[in-house]
Amino acid sequence: MxxxxxxxxxxxxxxxxxxxxxxxxxxxxxxxxxxxxxxLRERAADPAFLGGVLDFLMMDDAWVVAFCDAVKASYDRPMMARAALPGGEQVNWT
Structure with missing residues (x-):
């Protein structure tokens, strides 16, 4: 998904x-x-900034777990959301 x-x-x-x-x-x-x-206030609607927020969050598994538990989301949801934001596209080197 x-x-x-x-x-x-x-x-x-x-x-x-x-x-x-x-x-x-x-x-x-x-x-x-x-x-x-x-x-934070000025860039909250900027998709690239929001991607950076998720990048930061995903730097530590404990942060991912704490956030996902707080919002009742699956632990892979930050990664899936990040992929849909600017700069989150998977790079294919072949």
Whole structure:
């Protein structure tokens, strides 16, 4: 099953909201991406930015599990949603 772009964006917005509500992880996200809190508000509708949110989330399996458990999603959903957003296409080198 693959995500549509619209459902992927909606899922990534859930991930962003979860990150914003996570007092331990939000500073890590802001620091590692160079994103400001103003950027979060201004870029929340940008599909490329939302892809970056999912990229960050998928850096640690514990974060994926915590987020997916919080929103009652399967653990492979972030990867499927990421594939539907800009920059998430699978590269085929053959």
């Amino acid at each position: 693959s995500d549509t772009r619209e459902s992927a964006e909606s899922f990534a917005l859930q991930a962003l909201a979860w990150l914003v509500g996570n007092d331990d992880l939000l500073p890590v996200f802001l620091g590692s991406t160079g994103t400001s809190e103003t950027d």
